[in-house]
Amino acid sequence: xxxxxxxxxxxxxxxxxxxxxxxxxxxxxxxxxxxxxxxxxxxxxxxxxxxxxxxxxxxxxxxxxxxxxxxxxxxxxxxxxxxxxxxxxxxxxxxxxxxxxxxxxxxxxxxxxxxxxxxxxxxxxxxxxxxxxxxxxxxxxxxxxxxxxxxxxxxxxxxxxxxxxxxxxxxxxxxxxxxxxxxxxxxxxxxxxxxxxxxxxxxxxxxxxxxxxxxxxxxxxxxx
Amino acid sequence: xxxxxxxxxxxxxxxxxxxxxxxxxxxxxxxxxxxxxxxxxxxxxxxxxxxxxxxxxxxxxxxxxxxxxxxxxxxxxxxxxxxxxxxxxxxxxxxxxxxxxxxxxxxxxxxxxxxxxxxxxxxxxxxxxxxxxxxxxxxxxxxxxxxxxxxxxxxxxxxxxxxxxxxxxxxxxxxxxxxxxxxxxxxxxxxxxxxxxxxxxxxxxxxxxxxxxxxxxxxxxxxx
DNA sequence: GCGTAATTTAATGTATACGTTATCGCATAC
DNA sequence: GTATGCGATAACGTATACATTAAATTACGC
Numbered sequence: 064x065x066x067x068x069x070x071x072x073x074x075x076x077x078x079x080x081x082x083x084x085x086x087x088x089x090x091x092x093x094x095x096x097x098x099x100x101x102x103x104x105x106x107x108x109x110x111x112x113x114x115x116x117x118x119x120x121x122x123x124x125x126x127x128x129x130x131x132x133x134x135x136x137x138x139x140x141x142x143x144x145x146x147x148x149x150x151x152x153x154x155x156x157x158x159x160x161x162x163x164x165x166x167x168x169x170x171x172x173x174x175x176x177x178x179x180x181x182x183x184x185x186x187x188x189x190x191x192x193x194x195x196x197x198x199x200x201x202x203x204x205x206x207x208x209x210x211x212x213x214x215x216x217x218x219x220x221x222x223x224x225x226x227x228x229x230x231x232x233x234x235x236x237x238x239x240x241x242x243x244x245x246x247x248x249x250x251x252x253x254x255x256x257x258x259x260x261x262x263x264x265x266x267x268x269x270x271x272x273x274x275x276x277x278x279x280x281x282x283x284x285x286x287x
Numbered sequence: 288x289x290x291x292x293x294x295x296x297x298x299x300x301x302x303x304x305x306x307x308x309x310x311x312x313x314x315x316x317x318x319x320x321x322x323x324x325x326x327x328x329x330x331x332x333x334x335x336x337x338x339x340x341x342x343x344x345x346x347x348x349x350x351x352x353x354x355x356x357x358x359x360x361x362x363x364x365x366x367x368x369x370x371x372x373x374x375x376x377x378x379x380x381x382x383x384x385x386x387x388x389x390x391x392x393x394x395x396x397x398x399x400x401x402x403x404x405x406x407x408x409x410x411x412x413x414x415x416x417x418x419x420x421x422x423x424x425x426x427x428x429x430x431x432x433x434x435x436x437x438x439x440x441x442x443x444x445x446x447x448x449x450x451x452x453x454x455x456x457x458x459x460x461x462x463x464x465x466x467x468x469x470x471x472x473x474x475x476x477x478x479x480x481x482x483x484x485x486x487x488x489x490x491x492x493x494x495x496x497x498x499x500x501x502x503x504x505x506x507x508x509x510x511x
Numbered sequence: 512g513c514g515t516a517a518t519t520t521a522a523t524g525t526a527t528a529c530g531t532t533a534t535c536g537c538a539t540a541c
Numbered sequence: 542g543t544a545t546g547c548g549a550t551a552a553c554g555t556a557t558a559c560a561t562t563a564a565a566t567t568a569c570g571c
Contacts, residue, residue: 074552075342097522109523110554111538117298117338121345123436130563152380153373160372192423210369212347216440227475296524321552332526333553354533354552 074108077115080105084134085124086225092287095132123223137286138227140279146220147275151268153217154201157208158248158264162257164207171253174203178245185242192233197238200245204264207252227287233276238271297331304329305452309348309359310449316511319356347447361510362451370444375492377441378425381432382472382488386481388431395477398427401468409466409497421462424469428460428488431476441464451511455502464494 084090098116099111105112111274116133119125125133138146168175180196201221205214243269249258279287305325308314322333322340329336340357343349349357362370392399404420425445427436468491475484503511 074554099522110555110557112340113524114554118341118345121342129524132522147442148380148384148434149377149437152376156372156404157375178432211370212369213373216373220436240471300523323552334525337554338524353554358550418537 073111075080076110077101077107077117081115082222083117086222088226090135091161092135092137092226095128095134096145097132097268100132113274117194122219138224139286140276142278143193143224143227143279144272145275145287146224147268147272148221150217151214151265151272153213154204154268155261155265157205157210157213157217158252159257159261160190160209161204161207162252162255163207164252166207166252168253171207171249174200174207174249174258176191177203178242178249181242181245185237185239188237189231192239193238194228197241204248204252211265227275227279230284231275235274241267244270297335298338298342300324301329301331301335301489302342304386305339305343306348309448311504314359316359316361316450319352319358321356324356346443355503360447362448363510364500367503368449368496368511371492371496373497374441374448375489378428379485379489381429381434381437381441382476383481383485384433385428385431386476386479388433388476388486389479390431390476392477395431397475398424398431398473398476401404401427402473405466405469407481409461409463412461414461417462418452418456421465421469428472428476431482451499451503452498453493454508454511455499458506459498460500465491468494 083091090096090174091138098112101116102109102112109195116125117126122128123136125134126137127196175198177196181193181200183192184193201217205217208214244263248260248267251263305314309316314320321404322336325340326333326336340349340351344351345359349359351357352457398420401420401424405417405424408417425441427442432438468487472484472487472491475487
C-alpha cells in the first residue's frame, strides 16, 4: 500500500505535529517559537522543522519571523469576519452545487445521517458530539459540491477558526435553530433546489457568524 | 527600506524565480524537474530549492513527487472550470463589497483609470496593454473589497490560470463586450449598488469562463 | 546617569555530507 | 522472449557545519 514516503517523512510528521500542537493549544496563539525549540521538542533537526513551518505559514496558521521564531497566529474579530465572509460565500456556493448535483437519497444518506446525529445529540445536550456531527455535515456538503479546490480553501479556513469554535462551543446557546437550518438545507439539496440551498446556507452561516462574534465581544475576547 | 531579510533570501529568490520560469513557460506545464537541476539552474544548493518548491506546492503551481522531481502542474478543462467557479464567486463577492464600501470618486479613480486604459487599448487593438489594464482592474476591485484573505485566494487562482489566459489572449475576439461590463461594474460600484455590482461581475466572469473554455475546446487543448 | 559605539551572542540562511531507498539495468532462469 | 531477482545508481530526506547578521549586552564617553 505505502502511498509514498511523504507520509512518514519527518517533514510531514512535523507539519502534523505542529498542527496538533496548535489546535490543542500547546502552542498557544500569539506565542513565538524558535526553530531550535521546535526541533528539540519534536526530536528532529531544524531541516524538517523549517520545511514544515513554511508549509504551515502558507496555510495561514503561523508566520515566520526571522530571529523572533515562528508566531502562532491569533485571530482578531476582524480576522474572524474576513474568514467567515469567505466561508459563507464558498459554502453557500457548495450548497448550491450540491443541490445541482441531483443526488439520490442514497447518495445523500451520510448528509442526512449527520443531521439526525445532530438532532439526537441536542436532545441529550451533548455539545461535543453535536459539534462533531456538525463538522461531518459541513464536510459532506463540501464533498457533494465536487470542487476540490473549493474544498481545500474551506478546509483550510475551518482550521483557522477551529480554536474559536471550540472556545465558544460551551458558551453559546444550544444550537436549536442551527439544526432546523441543517435539515432545511438537506431537504433543499434533496429536491435539487439550487437557489434555495444557497439561500438557506447563506443565512445559516450568517447566523453562525453573528453568534460567534457576539459571544466573543460579550466575553471581551479581542484575540483568539 | 529593507523590509526584511526574507526579501533577499535565496529561498525567496527561488520561489520568485521558479514562479517566473513557470509563467514564462521555461518550466513547461507537465514537465518534471529534479531538485539538483533546479539548484544548478538557479546557482544555489538544494536547501532553498526544497523550501521554495514546498511553498509553490502549497500554492498549487506544482507537485513534489519524490524521485520523479517536481512536476509543473497542467490544467485540464475541469481544473479550469473548478478554478473559475471559485474565482467567479469570490470576485463577485468582492464587487459587492467594493460597492458597499461607498467609495468616493477620488478613491475609485484607479479603477476608472484602468477601465479607460482598457478602452483606449482596444481602440488601437493592443491586446497586451488591454490585458495589463484588465489585470489592474481586477486587482483594484479586489483591493477595494478590503478582505486580505479573499485577495490572497483570488491572486493565487489567477496565477494558476495565467498561462491559459496568456494563451488565449490572441485567439479570442476583441473583448469589446468585456469592456462594457467593466464600465458597468465601475458605475455600479460608484453608486453603491451592491446587488447590481455582484450581478454584473458574475455575468462578466461567466462570460469570460465560457469564452475561455470555448477557445480551448476549439483549439483542442485538453491540457495547458 | 544616559546615550552611543563596540562586542558578544545566538538564530537564521545556506551549503554540504551522508544514509536510505526507489528506480533502472542487467544477468540469470524458465 | 519474458520474467524474476540482484546490484548499481542516483535522488531524496535529514543532520550537521558554517557563515551571516540581527539582537542583546557591555563598555565607553559625555
